[in-house]
Amino acid sequence: MTAGPLESRHWVPAEHSHAPLPPSTDVLVIGGGIAGTAMAYYLARSGVEVTLVERGELNREASGTNAGSFHLQLAIHQLSGQGAEADRERLLDEARLSLEAYSVWKGLGDELDGSLDLHETGGWMVAETPEQLQTLRDKYELERLAGIETEVVTGAELRRRAPYLAETVVGATYCPIEGHANPLVVAPLYALRAVEHGALIRTGTEVRRIDVNGDTGARRFTVHTGAGRIDAHRVVDCAGAWCGEPAAMVGLRLPVRSEGLHVNVTEPRPRLLTPMVQHIGRRLTLKQTDQNTFIIGGGWPTPDAPRPRRYPTSWHSAAGSTAVAVSVLPALADVRVVRTWSGVIVFTDDFSPVVGESALVPGFHACVSSTGFTFSPYFARRLAEQMTSPVASPFPERYSLDRAATGTLRREKR
Template sequence: LEIKVAGGLMLAENARDIEILKGKIALEKSRGIEAELIGANELRQLEPCIGEAAIAAEWCPGEGKINPLKATYAVVARAKELGARFRRGSSVQAIERADSSGGTMWRVKTSRGEIRARRIVNAAGPWAAEVAGLVGLGIPVRGAPLQMIVTEPTAPTLTRLVAYTGRHLTLKQMDSGAFMIGGGWTAGLDADQKLSRALRSSVEGNLWIASRAIPALADLHAIRIWAGMNVNIDRAPILGEAPGLPGFYNCVSSNGYTLAPVLARLTAEMLAGRETSLPVEPYLLSRFG
């Protein structure tokens, strides 16, 4: 899976950035996260490739990275081994509720037939609001088209994750030698085809700040740029059984590989009727009133 826990850096280039990082570090340390503010000398001892604009950084040794191209298929393969079944290319067209003396039964009508279950989970990400709407439920979620950039491979240059205070940047070098560059840059959206498309302005902005962080990137070619759909939500997941809809659960988040294993475990515990290993009350749909 190319999992590497080598730490992460968030760069600062002025006094205002440093003050922001001090507040961030204080909050994280209060939650048990190891983090500290380091100066320019320590920063370049860790990563000599960092540009001169950075005068300090937050250092978080517990951060890591993973290759999503490998991890996604590995998770699918393991799920199949445990009995999960996947219906690729199957769209949900309707969801109906049937109550009987035996309890609630849900009928999910898809383009490839009907599925019946006593408990179903809405984990449709940016399209979760559309799925919830099929049962008359409103949830405050919408799609957020974002884009990523991958460079040509080069010699090992960067070991840690890199972000930038006050700017949109996530930066890491993969085992292949390619740099993966992102940070929440907006992509375009073709509403008719429901396809996201890369925007030149976002590509240029993303490459500018990436090269400011690591000047050597300016000498590399971008070989792949793609757009996808993230989740626009209130910075916290939506979990749990929907009020008034027994057996209909939500599991919606914008945090991808960071939180997916934890949220999946919590959802499985709720489906099984067990006590959850972490509190879920702050993440219930009822928090929106």
């Protein structure tokens, strides 16, 4: 019998993750979601001494609560403001990034030697107004220039290929490389393989204070955690929605804010939908799983909550997101939602990720992105390459950790 995606061979043994913290490490990774575990894996695979600390358990926050979609088509938040040449170059870069992220995912199951429950189903992005359809056409042009094979589909052709979509859908783009994977298994598998390559992972270990020492050598940082102290030559902040906290401990202000988001899952229904469906103008992502349930996401908000921000669910968002799903896929009209949950996502003020090394606090790195299930494997791999090879190409300036730095912070440059 082959092992299913949730069997125990995916998990780092508790006797490893509960062991004492070592006194020092080359790289300390903060956070045990997909970004942190991927960083630990790629660094350890390259022979770097790495320790990952997670304040709770692995994969309990955004990386284990998301909707699992690969968002490879340009999204509305990326498209807003298009027209200026600078925006056009940025959008082309972002579309090319999608191809890079796709190629990492494509080989990831083999690389990690395990099931990620990965489905390359293709994805529709739908429009219900002429203006939305025009946005899709503009988006298509950019994606085509970047090398992504989306197509615009309307009229009878759309009805033939997607008979399940509502009559209100006037057109859609189809992207064959979109799909989804299982968020419950990806970060745990990265973690397990990282440990096999020599990484140390310590859970129940919250970073509470970071001293930046004068020298840039092995004791550059002294990191104080709830489980003791550890010296590190380099630090990578992979704390997701809380990434601003470790950064603030070294005097950096990251351009981030966090939000609670909803996901719903329905009862199973006869097979209807293979591609993922998302909306260019409304909050919707929708897919049918192998178990024939539908996962409905799209960024519906939860009520706010105090730190550590385990947000409650809300009737408004559960009902609202289901209503959008039904309006686009009328066959779901009488479907029952059987579970709804929330997770905490990080957004940057300018929608660009925060990836690389700080110029203000050398040795302090971050790997943070909003569509992080799709993009973290790629960003982590590239950041690990940069940390191990001085000739690796740098990230664009707009990803910089220092872009929100205040004048005060600059004066405090260490």
